[in-house]
């Protein structure tokens with residue numbers, strides 16, 4: 576009897592072993608399921624290195640260089656801008672041409688950035704919102720001499736005259752400026768407040784369209800020479816965002 580029981584037990588053990596081997600062997604027949612489980616786990620879980628660049632790309636790019644005044648250089652939704660006497664592609668939102676002077680501008684709710692590119696090597700100027708010919712306009716006049724840019728904030732004192740704000744109880748409200756002079760053209764860039772609060776300026780309102788005067792001299796620098804060419808145009812400011 577004892578021998579019979581032992582034989583039965585041995586047969587049962589062998590049977591369990593065989594069944595177990597079959598089950599384990601059948602697991603080897605499912606490599607795809609195992610692989611796909613591994614793949615699903617590894618692939619969709621973001622790794623540290625895959626999240627870092629996108630987090631970095633949300634940061635604003637650094638300005639190319641630092642300058643003394645806070646408004647001289649910045650990053651806007653339209654790219655990097657710099658008051659450096661160079662008009663880069665996309666640096667200004669708007670452009671027009673008046674008497675062969677390219678006028679570029681961008682504004683937010685507080686500041687107006689302007690670049691003037693004249694086909695001369697003398698002064699170049701813009702008059703904003705004139706009332707009667709030159710009278711009542713806020714003039715910004717500038718030129719480049721021996722590599723140095725000079726800019727003055729003027730006011731149209733009569734139909735064919737203007738004077739420095741500082742000579743008439745006002746202030747020079749140009750916040751930042753730069754210029755470059757080339758063999759055949761001059762570039763002047765500057766930033767002014769939309770509303771300086773100075774009586775010798777014109778308060779400008781975002782979203783509105785303004786008449787402008789533009790003038791330049793072919794050769795002569797300075798703030799008082801009559802223009803060799805002048806013209807009129809309009810600019811429309813962007814609404815404050």
Ligand code: HEM
Pocket residue numbers: 700701702708709714716734735736737788789790798799800801802805806807
């Ligand atoms: C001291 C400097 C300046 C002098 C002596 C001067 C003088 C004159 C004179 C005599 C006229 C009338 C004759 C003409 O049409 O040419 C005139 C017109 C004009 N000037 Fe000037 N100007 C000076 C600066 C400027 C500046 C800086 C601008 C613009 C940024 C400007 C824009 C104009 C315009 C647009 C007219 C035509 C106005 C019209 O007929 O409706 N001028 N200027």
